Amino acid sequence: xxxxxxxxxxxxxxxxxxxxxxxxxxxxxxxxxxxxxxxxxxxxxxxxxxxxxxxxxxxxxxxxxxxxxxxxxxxxxxxxxxxxxxxxxxxxxxxxxxxxxxxxxxxxxxxxxxxxxxxxxxxxxxxxxxxxxxxxxxxxxxxxxxxxxxxxxxxxxxxxxxxxxxxxxxxxxxxxxxxxxxxxxxxxxxxxxxxxxxxxxxxxxxxxxxxxxxxxxxxxxxxxxxxxxxxxxxxxxxxxxxxxxxxxxxxxxxxxxxxxxxxxxxxxxxxxxxxxxxxxxxxxxxxxxxxxxxxxxxxxxxxxxxxxxxxxxxxxxxxxxxxxxxxxxxxxxxxxxxxxxxxxxxxxxxxxxxxxxxxxxxxxxxxxxxxxxxxxxxxxxxxxxxxxxxxxxxxxxxxxxxxxxxxxxxxxxxxxxxxxxxxxxxxxxxxxxxxxxxxxxxxxxxxxxxxxxxxxxxxxxxxxxxxxxxxxxxxxxxxxxxxxxxxxxxxxxxxxxxxxxxxxxxxxxxxxxxxxxxxxxxxxxxxxxxxxxxxxxxxxxxxxxxxxxxxxxxxxxxxxxxxxxxxxxxxxxxxxxxxxxxxxxxxxxxxxxxxxxxxxxxxxxxxxxxxxxxxxxxxxxxxxxxxxxxxxxxxxxxxxxxxxxxxxxxxxxxxxxxxxxx
Amino acid sequence: xxxxxxxxxxxxxxxxxxxxxxxxxxxxxxxxxxxxxxxxxxxxxxxxxxxxxxxxxxxxxxxxxxxxxxxxxxxxxxxxxxxxxxxxxxxxxxxxxxxxxxxxxxxxxxxxxxxxxxxxxxxxxxxxxxxxxxxxxxxxxxxxxxxxxxxxxxxxxxxxxxxxxxxxxxxxxxxxxxxxxxxxxxxxxxxxxxxxxxxxxxxxxxxxxxxxxxxxxxxxxxxxxxxxxxxxxxxxxxxxxxxxxxxxxxxxxxxxxxxxxxxxxxxxxxxxxxxxxxxxxxxxxxxx
Numbered sequence: 001x002x003x004x005x006x007x008x009x010x011x012x013x014x015x016x017x018x019x020x021x022x023x024x025x026x027x028x029x030x031x032x033x034x035x036x037x038x039x040x041x042x043x044x045x046x047x048x049x050x051x052x053x054x055x056x057x058x059x060x061x062x063x064x065x066x067x068x069x070x071x072x073x074x075x076x077x078x079x080x081x082x083x084x085x086x087x088x089x090x091x092x093x094x095x096x097x098x099x100x101x102x103x104x105x106x107x108x109x110x111x112x113x114x115x116x117x118x119x120x121x122x123x124x125x126x127x128x129x130x131x132x133x134x135x136x137x138x139x140x141x142x143x144x145x146x147x148x149x150x151x152x153x154x155x156x157x158x159x160x161x162x163x164x165x166x167x168x169x170x171x172x173x174x175x176x177x178x179x180x181x182x183x184x185x186x187x188x189x190x191x192x193x194x195x196x197x198x199x200x201x202x203x204x205x206x207x208x209x210x211x212x213x214x215x216x217x218x219x220x221x222x223x224x225x226x227x228x229x230x231x232x233x234x235x236x237x238x239x240x241x242x243x244x245x246x247x248x249x250x251x252x253x254x255x256x257x258x259x260x261x262x263x264x265x266x267x268x269x270x271x272x273x274x275x276x277x278x279x280x281x282x283x284x285x286x287x288x289x290x291x292x293x294x295x296x297x298x299x300x301x302x303x304x305x306x307x308x309x310x311x312x313x314x315x316x317x318x319x320x321x322x323x324x325x326x327x328x329x330x331x332x333x334x335x336x337x338x339x340x341x342x343x344x345x346x347x348x349x350x351x352x353x354x355x356x357x358x359x360x361x362x363x364x365x366x367x368x369x370x371x372x373x374x375x376x377x378x379x380x381x382x383x384x385x386x387x388x389x390x391x392x393x394x395x396x397x398x399x400x401x402x403x404x405x406x407x408x409x410x411x412x413x414x415x416x417x418x419x420x421x422x423x424x425x426x427x428x429x430x431x432x433x434x435x436x437x438x439x440x441x442x443x444x445x446x447x448x449x450x451x452x453x454x455x456x457x458x459x460x461x462x463x464x465x466x467x468x469x470x471x472x473x474x475x476x477x478x479x480x481x482x483x484x485x486x487x488x489x490x491x492x493x494x495x496x497x498x499x500x501x502x503x504x505x506x507x508x509x510x511x512x513x514x515x516x517x518x519x520x521x522x523x524x525x526x527x528x529x530x531x532x533x534x535x536x537x538x539x540x541x542x543x544x545x546x547x548x549x550x551x552x553x554x555x556x557x558x559x560x561x562x563x564x565x566x567x568x569x570x571x572x573x574x575x576x577x578x579x580x581x582x583x584x585x586x587x588x589x590x591x592x593x594x595x596x597x598x599x600x601x602x603x604x605x606x607x608x609x610x611x612x613x614x615x616x617x618x619x620x621x622x623x624x625x626x627x628x629x630x631x632x633x634x635x636x637x638x639x640x641x642x643x644x645x646x647x648x649x650x651x652x653x654x655x656x657x658x659x660x661x662x
Numbered sequence: 663x664x665x666x667x668x669x670x671x672x673x674x675x676x677x678x679x680x681x682x683x684x685x686x687x688x689x690x691x692x693x694x695x696x697x698x699x700x701x702x703x704x705x706x707x708x709x710x711x712x713x714x715x716x717x718x719x720x721x722x723x724x725x726x727x728x729x730x731x732x733x734x735x736x737x738x739x740x741x742x743x744x745x746x747x748x749x750x751x752x753x754x755x756x757x758x759x760x761x762x763x764x765x766x767x768x769x770x771x772x773x774x775x776x777x778x779x780x781x782x783x784x785x786x787x788x789x790x791x792x793x794x795x796x797x798x799x800x801x802x803x804x805x806x807x808x809x810x811x812x813x814x815x816x817x818x819x820x821x822x823x824x825x826x827x828x829x830x831x832x833x834x835x836x837x838x839x840x841x842x843x844x845x846x847x848x849x850x851x852x853x854x855x856x857x858x859x860x861x862x863x864x865x866x867x868x869x870x871x872x873x874x875x876x877x878x879x880x881x882x883x884x885x886x887x888x889x890x891x892x893x894x895x896x897x898x899x900x901x902x903x904x905x906x907x908x909x910x911x912x913x914x915x916x917x918x919x920x921x922x923x924x925x926x927x928x929x930x931x932x933x934x935x936x937x938x939x940x941x942x943x944x945x946x947x948x949x950x
Contacts, residue, residue, distance in 0.1 A: 347830025350849075467849050467877045 009041045010132055011067040012125060013058060015049035015074035017104055024108040026118040030073065033122045037129050041065050050080050055087040062091035069132040073101040073125045078530075094137035096582060096644055101128035123657055130656025134648040142577035143623050145231035146330035148173065149569045152223055152516075155183020156555055157335035157547025157562045159205050164566035166214035170573055173327050174209060175237055176219045180284035181206055183337055187267060187361065189368040189375075191555060192415040193445030199370070203283045210285040219286055224324065226515055227605065229624040230542030231330045231578045241320040242290035244277075248315035251287030253279065255307035255316070263295050265372070269362040272372030277307045282370065288315075331542040331569040334516055334526065335562065336509075338548035341395030341402065341501040349394065349464045349499055355380040356477060356496045357464055360390075360412055363498050367419045377424035377496075385426045385495035389479045390417055391461045392432040396502030404523050406502035406552040410436045413500045414446055417454040420498075429455040429492060431481050439554065459484045464497050503552040516543050517604060525551045536565040539626070540604075541578065544568060583644035584625035585632060587618050591639035594618060598631035598640055607631050607640075664694035665787065666733035668724060670704055670743035677740075677891040679935020683920040684739045684784055686934060690927045691792055691800055695737065698728055704743040707858075715760065719767040721750045726768055726775040735782050739920070741817035741890035747781040752822040783818060785889050785919065789833050794840045802928035804842045808946040810922070811848030811883030812838065813874065813897075815890035819852045834889060834919055841926055846883050850874055855893040860900045865907075871896055872904040875912045884944045885915040887922050894918050898940040915941045922947075 012034035016022035027045040034043035042065050046054050049072055061067055070093065072084050077100045085095035103121040111117040147170055151162045154176030162174045174181070185191075186206075188198035209215055218237055225236040244255075259275035267280040274280070276295040279287060291307075293299040298318065308316040340361050343351035351357045356379050358366075369375035379385055390413045396406040410432060417428040435456070437446040450456060459481040468474045469491065476493035483490050505524035506512070513520050518538040519527040526545040529537040536544045544565035547558040572578060585598075585606065594616025598607035606625040609618045618639070620631070632640045641647060665688070673681035688695050703709075705720035725747060728736045738744050754761045754777055768774055788797065812834040819829050831851060839845045853874060859867030874897060878886050888894045897916040905912040917939070924934040925947060936943060 465849055467880070469873060469876075 008039050008069045008133055009065060009067050010037075010039045010069040010071060010129055011058065011061045011065065012037070012040055012043040012071045012073065012129060013049050013054075014043070014045040014103075014121075014125070015054070015072065016045060016047045017074060017108075018047065021074070021104050021108040021121075024111055024114060024117045025103055025121045026114060027121075029118055030103075030121045030125060034071075034073075034125050034129065037126060039069075039133060040129060041067060049074050050083050055083070058084070058087050059091040062088065062093050068093065068097060069135065070098045071101060071125065071128045071132050072098070073103045073121065073128065075104040076102050076106075096138040097132070097135050099128045099132040099135060101125045123659075126659075127653045127657040131649050131653035134646065134652050135644070136646075138582035138643055140579045140582045142579050143229075143231050144577050145572050145575070146233070146328055147171065147573045148327070148329040149573075150175065150223075150233070150235055150327065150329040150332045151335060152332065153183070153335035153337055153547070153549070154178070154181030154209070154217075154219065155335060155337045155547065156185040156202065156205075157337065157549075157558045158183075158333070159202075159209055160559045160562035161333045161335060161546060161566045161569075162215050163205060163208055163212070164563050165569055166212045168570055169214055170570065172212075172215045173235075173237075173329065174215055174217050175221050175223055176217070177222050178280065179220045179242065179278075179288075179290040180280050180286070181209060181217065181219060182281070182283070182285070184361075185555060186281060186283070187269075187368075188364050189371070190415060190419060192411040193439070193441040195415070195418070199283060206283065206285040210287075217286060218325070219288075220290055221325075223515060226332070226517070229604075229621065230540075230580070231572070232623070233329050233332060233542065235327050235329060235332070237325045237327060239323050239325055241322050242288065243293075243316065243318055243320050244289050244291070245315045245317050245320075246286060246288050248313045249288045250313050250315075251279070252312070253282075253289075254310045254312075256289055258306050258310045260304075260306060261295050261297055263292070268365045268372045269359070271362060271365050331544065331572055332516060333544045333546060333562075333565045333569060334512070334518065334549060335545075335547045336506055336512055336549040338503040338552065339506050341406075341504050343394055343499045343501050345401065346394065348462065349391065349497075350466070350477075351499055354464070354466050354477060356385070358496065358498055359394075360409070360416060360498055360500045363416055363420070367416070367423055375423060377420055377426065379495055384424050385420075387429070387476075387492075387494050388420050388424070388426045388496045388498065389429045389431060389461075389464075389477075389492065389494040390420075390498045390500060391464070391479070392430065392500045393460065394499040394501045395504070397433060402502055402504065402523065404552065405436060407436065408552060408554045409500040409502060411439070411442055411445070411554065413498075414449045414454070416498060416500075418449050418452065421452060421454060426495070427453075427455070429457060429479070429494070431457050431459060431461045431479065433458070433460050439556070457481060457483050457485075457490070468493075503548055506549070509549070512549075516540065518543055518545065521551075523551070525549065536561055536568060541580070542572070580623050580625075581627055583627040583642065584622045585620045585627065585629070585640050585642045587620055588639045588641070589617050589619075591637045592617050593637055593639075595636065597634045597636065601630045601634045603628075603630070664696050665735060665737045666728055666731065667695035667697050668701055668704070668728075668736050668738040668743060668747070668781075669697065670738060670740040672740055672742075672891050672895075676895060677918075679938045680739060680891045680894065680918040680920070683918060683924050683929075683934040686929050687788075687920045687924050687927060688784075690924070690929055691788075691797065693792070698724065698733070698736065699731070700727060704738075704740075704746045706742045706746045710746070715763045715767070717746075718750055718753060718760070718764045721746050722764050722768055722775050723771070723773060725750055725779045725781070726773040728779045729775055730773070733779055735787070736779050737782050737784060737787060739784050739889075739891065739918075741783070741815055742892055744781060744783050745817040745820050745822065748822040750775075751777060751781070783889065785818075785833055785837075788923075789837055794837060797837075797923075797927075798841065800928075801841055801926045803926055803949075805925070805946045806949075807844075808944060809844050809846050809882055809884045810838060811846050811878045811881060811886045812851065812919075813848060813878075813886045813888045813893060814851050815888060815893040816852050816854055817892075818889060834887065838887070838922070841923075843922070843926070846881050848878060848881055848883060848886070850877050855890070855896045856900070857892070857896070860896050864903075867896075868900055868904040868907050871900045872908045872910070872912075875901060875904065875914045876908070876910060878914050879910075879912065883914070884946070885917060887917050887919045889919050891918060901941060913941060915939065915943045915947075917943065 261276035264270040265274035705717040709717035856867035856870035
């Protein structure tokens with residue numbers, strides 16, 4: 001093997017990681033072994049390489065021995081690669097001349113035989129040294145960041161993120177699919193555990209969004225196309241025709257009062273009615289109605305336009321059409337929220353089949369003072385229930401439906417128990433599997449609700465039926481459950497049963513994920529970059545996920561995430577530029593035949609084939625490239641290689657690992 | 663077409679009229695049932711709790727024979743056989759080690775099983791393959807003023823390879839409604855009939871029988887139809903004892919679903935084994 005610029009001088013550092021590595025791997029032996037490898041000038045072992053003294057070892061050696069390659073054998077590069085790259089850089093070594101051997105996750109943590117584990121660690125070090133031999137210096141270049149931010153979804157997550165950014169005097173585009181922002185939170189009555197009214201804390205924020213000079217609210221709109229890369233996204237938004245001029249409309253609501261055509265209100269979960277021209281709820285932002293063209297008789301049969309006759313502002317515009325608006329942003333915050341589990345999927349619970357079996361979201365509307373029943377808890381025959389059962393975990397923690405815990409239902413159910421008792425005087429039974437009250441003030445609230453006299457029975461409800469077995473059950477819903485604390489099967493007659501439906505990814509989550517080039521976890525929610533240490537970023541730089549679209553969460557957690565993502569977006573803006581990864585694909589134009597396979601395979605749209613002097617040639621936009629290597633693999637002529645993962649580097653690594661003599 | 667048919671032990675003994683009705687109905691619709699040659703016990707009953715490998719091997723042998731004969735579908739009217747045979751396919755995927763042992767047993771008999779057989783219930787074949795529209799063409803009689811409750815039993819809706827909606831099945835309800843029979847809403851569609859508890863733990867078994875029959879009366883059914891021969895047997899044979907125990911005079915005829923279907927198709931009563939019912943069928947059926 002030959003190298004162009006002479007034999008390198010490599011330093012190898014073997015980390016003990018306390019006993020994490022040294023407990024299984026004989027680190028001294030590994031360091032000894034490394035000393036005998038070709039081009040290795042110095043090899044040491046140290047307790048914690050990532051500590052300051054550990055890093056100083058490297059820096060001092062670089063200077064003293066004139067090292068031009070550094071190999072650290074320690075943990076996963078996902079953990080400390082940036083740390084050691086910085087250490088190299090501080091000592092004047094290009095960070096891309098650093099290589100890492102993972103002898104913790106890939107070795108000591110998964111083995112217990114000291115001898116074999118030590119041999120494996122040696123092999124991994126040998127491979128890293130072999131690879132380092134061929135590594136090359138790479139330069140990174142900053143790309144300017146567009147300071148505008150797109151927020152997708154106008155629930156509490158999107159509202160919070162938008163306000164945080166706009167309050168820093170940065171332009172926000174807030175795109176909401178529905179006619180009004182507010183999301184699920186706008187439908188709730190009270191919020192746990194403080195019982196403050198959802199509208200009281202949400203509507204001021206909604207109003208701020210509507211009036212904010214730095215927020216452009218695009219309601220009744222959907223993102224249809226996203227192109228570009230971190231710092232420089234171009235986004236197409238479809239502004240759906242509402243048939244009402246937002247500029248002229250005063251929000252007086254006369255049109256919806258006069259409209260003669262009614263249907264079930266989506267906002268009221270079908271418990272109330274809305275008109276064909278409607279604002280979903282009185283506090284809607286923007287306070288501008290839309291026309292439901294499926295219901296509107298003018299759109300269906302060509303006659304009516306009663307709304308137009310009564311509109312003093314002359315705001316009706318039946319000629320409106322959908323239009324596409326294009327915006328330029330530097331980062332995107334995805335806050336598209338969740339859907340509730342469809343309770344009809346569990347036939348045992350009789351939702352949709354028996355009267356007075358309702359979902360928790362329906363009950364939220366019912367207990368709401370501005371809801372369809374004016375806050376009264378009523379049965380379908382109009383009477384007040386005397387006994388109400390609340391079934392937890394409907395669709396959650398169940399291998400047949402969703403395995404995960406929806407996290408909010410326990411607390412929401414306790415809140416509903418409190419509200420139902422307060423508003424109807426009914427006896428309330430909560431049926432739970434485990435009471436999950438982990439949050440500030442949550443356990444205290446649980447205790448309070450129990451002390452009020454709410455019954456809590458531990459057991460997953462088997463059946464909700466209307467088939468009585470004893471006279472007392474006649475005319476009632478019957479909840480059958482094993483009370484697992486007493487090991488007794490109980491049948492308890494109820495007048496109303498509330499199903500605490502879990503949270504699910506939205507039906508179009510797959511489509512949305514593709515649109516923003518983000519991934520989904522096994523449960524279908526959007527995938528964060530790191531579950532603990534990078535919870536709002538995604539693998540697509542400049543795209544963040546917040547709130548329940550990333551996983552079930554309650555309002556406090558959602559708001560915290562939204563603020564976190566806003567801070568990340570603002571940090572990008574404040575820095576003014578992003579430094580993309582230098583390990584990207586590069587095309588040797590002389591070898592490229594312009595076949596375009598790279599273009600087809602790339603998920604990120606980085607390679608583009610263009611005509612150069614009439615000849616098709618591919619080139620890779622480094623800012624969009626993730627360095628995944630897919631294009632290099634499909635390239636039939638070998639024209640594409642990935643920097644920092646060149647053929648020489650990878651083959652040397654494999655040869656060394658396999659023990660092929662250099 | 664001709665389906666490979668697995669009657670199971672019950673249909674060769676006490677449940678013989680049920681088997682006869684299934685064959686008669688398929689014949690009337692122009693389809694043949696060919697009994698699987700050299701079949702053996704499906705492996706239900708106590709086998710499953712005593713020696714799992716043996717129980718599965720018994721079931722797998724039947725599937726292996728069917729596969730050897732290129733059966734594709736193996737049709738069984740017994741819900742217990744249906745459940746036990748289907749379990750083999752589920753375990754093949756989930757417990758490869760256990761299935762390795764089962765295959766070892768088959769190999770000793772020069773048999774093998776690659777999973778190419780689908781075990782099917784006649785209700786599914788009638789509704790999904792032949793189709794209600796086709797069956798309608800053959801209907802020649804409709805009962806007058808008869809209210810029927812449809813009862814499926816637990817084994818048909820168990821987890822092995824069954825889709826979610828089967829946990830509250832309505833297929834039989836829909837079939838008979840479509841054919842002009844008045845079907846009442848019988849909500850305890852998949853509740854336990856008592857199974858073998860009717861003989862081993864009488865008070866529990868009879869209580870379960872009673873609850874079903876009581877509910878059938880409560881919702882105004884004149885009779886029940888079921889797709890499980892064991893349910894049919896339990897609800898009929900222990901009806902008087904259960905009624906006595908709970909102080910209710912119950913006379914609820916219980917038919918296997920192909921018996922009622924056969925009557926609609928104009929098949930003679932005797933061919934459907936109606937004369938062997940323990941509880942006399944309702945008067946509305948006598949005119950058939």
